[in-house]
Amino acid sequence: MQNTYAAGSACCFEDRGGGVDPTAADNTVLAGAVSTAGCGTETATGCKLATAYFPFQVYKAGYCPAEALRLGTLFPELVSDYTFQGGCNS
Amino acid sequence: MNEQELLTRIREARFACIELQLYLDTHPDDAAAKADYISYAEKLLALIDTYEATYGPLLNFGQSATDAGCWVYGGWPWVNTDMGMGG
Numbered sequence: 001m002q003n004t005y006a007a008g009s010a011c012c013f014e015d016r017g018g019g020v021d022p023t024a025a026d027n028t029v030l031a032g033a034v035s036t037a038g039c040g041t042e043t044a045t046g047c048k049l050a051t052a053y054f055p056f057q058v059y060k061a062g063y064c065p066a067e068a069l070r071l072g073t074l075f076p077e078l079v080s081d082y083t084f085q086g087g088c089n090s
Numbered sequence: 091m092n093e094q095e096l097l098t099r100i101r102e103a104r105f106a107c108i109e110l111q112l113y114l115d116t117h118p119d120d121a122a123a124k125a126d127y128i129s130y131a132e133k134l135l136a137l138i139d140t141y142e143a144t145y146g147p148l149l150n151f152g153q154s155a156t157d158a159g160c161w162v163y164g165g166w167p168w169v170n171t172d173m174g175m176g177g
Contacts, residue, residue: 059113059123065102065130074109 096141100148103134 022028029037061076068074091099110127117123138148146164147154 057113057117059117059120062106062109062126065106066098068109069102069105074106075113 093141093145096137096145100134100137100141103130103137106130107134 023030057075057077059075062068062074063071063076065074071079073079107127107130110123110130113123114120114127142148142154142156146160147156150166
């Protein structure tokens with residue numbers, strides 16, 4: 001529990017739980033136990049974590065404000081032509 | 091410039107400020123972006139001054155040194171008077 005103070009003093013933030021317990025995940029080895037409980041029987045049941053890459057933006061030019069507001073971004077390199085393709089069930 | 095045109099210019103200048111502010115969050119040393127942010131911010135403040143001098147406060151919680159109390163008598167800037175909802 002975090003940020004808990006004695007009764008009668010400041011407000012408390014209750015631990016809402018629900019966080020990921022890494023020791024309960026599939027295909028993990030407890031911290032410090034690799035030498036004794038290594039990954040000899042490794043099976044691929046889990047998914048690889050997603051990784052993201054994006055280029056570092058460099059400001060070279062911006063739209064004039066009216067055009068920026070219309071397009072949803074000041075930056076020409078960030079314009080995306082999002083078009084509505086229908087809802088999830090269509 | 092009429093009231094709606096002025097509000098449009100304010101929205102546009104504010105959006106430009108927001109965009110450059112977000113950019114500067116990750117590029118705090120970009121001198122060109124900083125200069126442009128300041129330019130748009132000054133433009134925005136000037137537009138707000140112009141608007142408030144003529145049409146009254148743009149925001150409701152007291153930071154506008156314009157005609158105190160006048161907001162009671164008119165529609166709010168965000169009320170679409172074209173739809174008959176404002177005063």
